[in-house]
Amino acid sequence: MxxxxxxxxxxxxxxxxxxxxxxxxxxxxxxxxxxxxxxxxxxxxxxxxxxxxxxxxxxxxxxxxxxxxxxxxxxxxxxxxxxxxxxxxxxxxxxxxxxxxxxxxxxxxxxxxxxxxxxxxxxxxxxxxxxPVRPVQVGQVNGHRFLVNASIGLYPKLLEDREQWKRQYGRSRLVALGSAIATVLREHRRLNIELVRGEQIRIIHATTLFVGNNALQLKQLGLPEAERIEQGELAALALHPVSRLTMLWLMLRSAFGKLADAEEVQRSAFRHMTVEPRLHYGSHRIKVAVDGEILWLRPPLHFEVAPHPLYLVAAEPTGPLE
CATH class of the missing domain: 3.40.50.10330 (Probable inorganic polyphosphate/atp-NAD kinase; domain 1)
Structure with a gap:
């Protein structure tokens, strides 16, 4: 090549x-x-x-x-x-x-x-x-590109369990929903994360950190950060540790596109952000889901808009994203 x-x-x-x-x-x-x-x-x-x-x-x-x-x-x-x-x-x-x-x-x-x-x-x-051919934005984490999203914590576990359910029960949205409910009802490890954006450093506690690069997915969750994707940024969502009942309530709100006002979710938009998870003793890598695929990466995790676009063969969407 x-x-x-x-x-x-x-x-x-x-x-x-x-x-x-x-x-x-x-x-x-x-x-x-x-x-x-x-x-x-x-x-x-x-x-x-x-x-x-x-x-x-x-x-x-x-x-x-x-x-x-x-x-x-x-x-x-x-x-x-x-x-x-x-x-x-x-x-x-x-x-x-x-x-x-x-x-x-x-x-x-x-x-x-x-x-x-x-x-x-x-x-x-x-x-x-x-x-025609037009450029579309790509996100990346430690050099691994993503078109839709990348995440750590609970979300990768949701994806792993969903694949197991699909192998057993078939591929459908109903199977995906059932798998998600079963997953969130289990006990989940809390992540202690250091977020660095420019000179700003913040320590947060979360069950998952989700970074989105897809306006449609964010719009379906009811998040205004969907517009920031179209402006050349990525969107970060951190879910604070909550009870199982609250987790199910948040799932219901997300299904109806009402997640924007949830106090349990911290949101921001960025072009570059460094994430330093505080790993358990003896751990050197962290599980990261990248467009549904599971990777093990060494922190710190550098999330950013990729320097080069993907040249997609597709006309500009003419209607609302659905």
Whole structure:
């Protein structure tokens, strides 16, 4: 692979499309998605190639291969999957300034929905071959990029438990809700965190620290910081230690988009923030959830807006975020 390239001008959406396709849902479903997508690409006269991924472990390698092909052919790298798949492919694309397309497949698809990309894969494919390229903001923590959010504390545990429930009961919003309720009813460790923003240092006690980079997700929680994302910042939410009953009440408020006035939640917006968790004796790393994927990182954690954007192939959303 050639050296990273950050173009002086935005790349164009004119070359062949190299689609990294999450095939975890099975051969029949994968072949049907390929058929629907190929119909739209062929109708537009666009060359394309599928690089199918059968397990999460293959994603980085397959994404790198797609980047190599797109560099050589002056093409577009496309991620077909949920937010985790989209993030994994974007990680490889970002350093090379290549155009990046999305064909959403997951349960929540915050990234695709926030950028006006249809949840119907055929509709999304048809729009993809016609859309312009525009820069979108990326967040990062210790060099690991995130398109939607990153977090420590309770939220990573929620994600881990949700995946276990999905494997047992299937993928649906109802299963995700049931898993979340079961998780918050357990005992949770309190985090002692030092936050550094510029010259300001603050010590807080929290069960979770959530950093968002997705205006749609924050808007659904009823948080005014959604507008700050669109102004080039990230949003931080720290949940103070509360009782189980209060935790359930906060979940209910968040479900109805009423979290803004909750006294138990501390909120702020920033471009760069250093987080120093006070770890237990013998601990050298902390669990961090990055767009749904679990990483173990060494503190301090440096959260910031990435210096380079992702060049997304998508028109500007024309309606309200939903």
């Amino acid at each position: 050639t050296a990273p390239l950050f173009p002086c001008e935005q790349p164009s959406n004119s070359g062949p499309l190299f689609v990294v396709l999450n095939g975890a849902s099975g051969r029949a479903a994968t072949e049907e998605r390929q058929r629907l997508v190929s119909e739209q690409f062929n109708a537009a006269g666009r060359g394309h190639e599928y690089l199918t991924v059968k397990s999460g472990r293959e994603l980085p390698q397959v994404a790198r291969r797609a980047v190599e092909l797109a560099q050589r052919e002056r093409g577009v790298v496309v991620a077909a999957g949920g937010d985790g798949t989209i993030n994994a492919v974007a990680q490889e694309v970002l350093d090379y300034g290549l155009p990046f397309g999305v064909l959403p497949q997951g349960t929540f698809n915050y990234f695709g929905r926030a950028n006006g990309i249809s949840q119907d894969i055929a509709t999304a494919a048809r729009a993809l071959v016609q859309a």
